Amino acid sequence: MGWTREPTYVCDARLYAPVCSLRSLKLLHVSLQCQRFHTAGSYYKGRTGAEHLWLTRHLKDPYVKAAKVESYRCRSAFKLLEMDERHRILRPGLRVLDCGAAPGAWSQVAVQRVNAAGTDPGTPVGFVLGVDLLHIFPLEGATFLCPADVTDPGTLQRIQELLPGGRADVILSDMAPNATGIHSLDHDRLIRLCLFLLDLAADVLHPGGTFLCKTWAGSQSLALQKRLTGQFQSTRTIKPRASRKESSEVYLLATQYQRGMGCAEA
Numbered sequence: 001m002g003w004t005r006e007p008t009y010v011c012d013a014r015l016y017a018p019v020c021s022l023r024s025l026k027l028l029h030v031s032l033q034c035q036r037f038h039t040a041g042s043y044y045k046g047r048t049g050a051e052h053l054w055l056t057r058h059l060k061d062p063y064v065k066a067a068k069v070e071s072y073r074c075r076s077a078f079k080l081l082e083m084d085e086r087h088r089i090l091r092p093g094l095r096v097l098d099c100g101a102a103p104g105a106w107s108q109v110a111v112q113r114v115n116a117a118g119t120d121p122g123t124p125v126g127f128v129l130g131v132d133l134l135h136i137f138p139l140e141g142a143t144f145l146c147p148a149d150v151t152d153p154g155t156l157q158r159i160q161e162l163l164p165g166g167r168a169d170v171i172l173s174d175m176a177p178n179a180t181g182i183h184s185l186d187h188d189r190l191i192r193l194c195l196f197l198l199d200l201a202a203d204v205l206h207p208g209g210t211f212l213c214k215t216w217a218g219s220q221s222l223a224l225q226k227r228l229t230g231q232f233q234s235t236r237t238i239k240p241r242a243s244r245k246e247s248s249e250v251y252l253l254a255t256q257y258q259r260g261m262g263c264a265e266a
């Protein structure tokens with residue numbers, strides 16, 4: 001099996017250039033400053049307590065260091081790597097839709113695992129489509145649709161046009177709305193996004209396909225799980241080691257999508 005990929009990048013270049021260069025320069029600056037000053041402590045000067053805590057945790061985080069060593073765009077790559085090791089989600093030749101893909105670490109993992117860059121001779125070549133509200137730097141083997149909101153009606157049509165055969169074998173979602181800090185509100189907003197994606201799966205996910213989404217545990221988690229149970233043969237909750245213990249983040253993995261199966265009401 002092999003998929004042709006064209007075009008490979010569907011971003012609005014006029015918006016992309018200024019936004020990306022500003023963001024990346026700022027991040028690069030912070031990262032360099034952190035490396036240079038964190039032992040002397042001068043970088044912490046003038047920072048709020050919360051910023052201080054964030055920086056300390058960030059600089060000590062083994063996954064942040066490992067991501068740098070292994071050239072992943074962010075530490076979240078290790079969450080997908082671990083879930084994939086344990087549950088064999090990604091295989092060569094599969095078509096993957098990566099929702100909330102920026103900055104692109106999950107897409108990097110997906111490209112490697114489904115052989116979307118076609119680097120292993122004789123191995124089926126897969127396809128990776130990433131979608132995000134934010135711009136994403138190009139990545140060999142991936143197609144990015146950005147900036148795009150998956151909940152916009154026009155986005156579904158573009159996704160179907162870009163996916164080979166209009167379908168994905170795997171839908172990944174690490175999407176997260178901007179957190180307000182009010183847990184119940186953030187939880188409800190993320191659950192709404194997941195439920196929206198489940199509706200989108202009806203138009204995009206191939207029967208037998210896999211659905212993996214991030215949630216923040218809370219009062220609506222059971223309702224989401226029930227919806228998944230109604231549409232997939234098997235579902236499970238995963239807390240990867242790279243997911244911070246203090247975070248309510250958990251992932252729901254649902255396999256063997258069965259369109260037309262009675263779905264429980266949320």
Ligand SMILES: C[S@@+](CC[C@H](N)C(=O)[O-])C[C@H]1O[C@@H](n2cnc3c(N)ncnc32)[C@H](O)[C@@H]1O
Pocket residue numbers: 073074076077099100101102103104105106107131132133134148149150151174175176177178
């Ligand atoms: C935690 S980040 C994803 C990190 C990504 N998995 C990686 O490994 O690089 C969550 C992303 O979800 C995106 N997002 C949130 N709501 C979205 C929406 N409605 N449509 C598309 N992307 C969305 C955010 O812009 C953000 O970039």
